[in-house]
Amino acid sequence: MAYEKELDAAKKAASLAARLCQKVQKALLQSDVQSKSDKSPVTVADYGSQAVVSLVLERELTSEPFSLVAEEDSADLRKDGSEDILQRITKLVNDTLATEDLTKAIDSTLTTDDLLRAIDCGTSEGGPNGRHWVLDPIDGTKGFLRGDQYAVALGLLEEGKVVLGVLACPNLPLTSIAGNKNSSSSDEIGCLFFATIGSGTYMQPLDSKSEPVKVHVSSVENPEEASFFESFEGAHSLHDLSSSIASKLGVKAPPVRIDSQAKYGALSRGDGAIYLRFPHKGYREKIWDHVAGAIVVTEAGGIVTDAGGKPLDFSKGKYLDLDTGIIVANEKLMPLLLKAVRDSIAEQEKASSSL
Ligand SMILES: Nc1ncnc2c1ncn2[C@@H]1O[C@H](COP(=O)(O)OS(=O)(=O)O)[C@@H](OP(=O)(O)O)[C@H]1O
Numbered sequence: 001m002a003y004e005k006e007l008d009a010a011k012k013a014a015s016l017a018a019r020l021c022q023k024v025q026k027a028l029l030q031s032d033v034q035s036k037s038d039k040s041p042v043t044v045a046d047y048g049s050q051a052v053v054s055l056v057l058e059r060e061l062t063s064e065p066f067s068l069v070a071e072e073d074s075a076d077l078r079k080d081g082s083e084d085i086l087q088r089i090t091k092l093v094n095d096t097l098a099t100e101d102l103t104k105a106i107d108s109t110l111t112t113d114d115l116l117r118a119i120d121c122g123t124s125e126g127g128p129n130g131r132h133w134v135l136d137p138i139d140g141t142k143g144f145l146r147g148d149q150y151a152v153a154l155g156l157l158e159e160g161k162v163v164l165g166v167l168a169c170p171n172l173p174l175t176s177i178a179g180n181k182n183s184s185s186s187d188e189i190g191c192l193f194f195a196t197i198g199s200g201t202y203m204q205p206l207d208s209k210s211e212p213v214k215v216h217v218s219s220v221e222n223p224e225e226a227s228f229f230e231s232f233e234g235a236h237s238l239h240d241l242s243s244s245i246a247s248k249l250g251v252k253a254p255p256v257r258i259d260s261q262a263k264y265g266a267l268s269r270g271d272g273a274i275y276l277r278f279p280h281k282g283y284r285e286k287i288w289d290h291v292a293g294a295i296v297v298t299e300a301g302g303i304v305t306d307a308g309g310k311p312l313d314f315s316k317g318k319y320l321d322l323d324t325g326i327i328v329a330n331e332k333l334m335p336l337l338l339k340a341v342r343d344s345i346a347e348q349e350k351a352s353s354s355l
Pocket residue numbers: 040071136138139140141142143230231232233234235236237257258259260261279280283286289
């Protein structure tokens with residue numbers, strides 16, 4: 001199978017990073033949370049997860065040049081007054097790597113300087129040439145802080161195209177969340193989704209060696225029977241616009257609002273049929289919020305486009321240049337969805353120009 005070595009490394013890296021996140025989420029301290037310059041939250045687990053993934057990939061894929069485009073950097077951790085938090089993250093990472101006996105392989109216990117260097121491995125800009133790993137160490141940090149959904153999202157770009165994606169979703173139930181919003185329909189949680197180009201999408205429990213199962217997007221053809229996912233946070237996506245689109249389609253079910261790329265994972269196994277994402281004006285989507293999720297859905301038979309129907313272009317560096325938003329559906333629903341999106345956006349523009 002193509003990308004076998006890379007997939008093994010990515011699954012190991014994301015699973016181990018998820019273990020670190022689970023540990024922090026259980027014992028989250030207020031002091032673990034900081035505010036970034038754009039006022040968004042970041043926790044010891046975001047930094048720790050990024051360091052773990054970077055170190056595992058470096059260790060497992062020694063023969064290759066290694067480029068990583070990742071959300072976090074160490075700038076805030078290098079400021080005066082950050083010594084305690086830096087020590088805590090370093091201990092977390094060392095403890096997590098020790099559970100896999102990786103500290104030996106990674107040349108003994110890491111120092112705080114090693115930790116800062118590992119985080120800053122993720123400062124690549126990406127682009128159309130060569131290979132770039134793309135990482136969101138915790139996607140859905142706000143969900144993580146609420147005790148809800150989040151994901152460790154790791155993908156691989158080759159010549160600007162996504163060829164591999166792994167999504168570790170520690171709080172996602174193993175069985176469908178259809179109709180359940182955030183509440184779990186089974187006691188068992190923790191899913192690992194993975195996909196490589198041309199080979200389909202698979203899901204397995206996050207913390208066990210059970211065999212992966214192949215998953216498929218919903219086969220619903222009648223939009224009245226479809227349910228749709230959107231961001232939990234109203235600040236991240238226009239809920240009014242998605243509600244107008246859903247009513248044009250005749251969708252009966254209320255929106256399922258969950259955080260992070262767990263939405264893409266849940267869509268890939270058919271828990272819902274549509275994903276609508278319309279950021280407020282001026283927001284620029286980052287590639288790490290969609291690379292892994294996009295291949296997980298497309299390899300499961302879904303279509304991911306911008307609001308105008310164009311495929312997402314991950315070859316432009318850190319940002320996605322988009323027409324208005326991101327939408328996901330199966331092949332049958334997509335033409336209807338595109339029309340409803342076009343009509344709703346036109347109505348919205350007409351209404352705002354007449355104000
Ligand atoms: N204003 C705005 N508009 C759109 N998107 C934004 C915005 N601000 C942040 N973000 C990004 O959203 C990521 C969280 O994903 P979701 O929006 O799917 O999650 S949520 O349901 O809203 O919590 C979140 O990812 P993380 O920072 O990794 O948590 C952000 O990259």
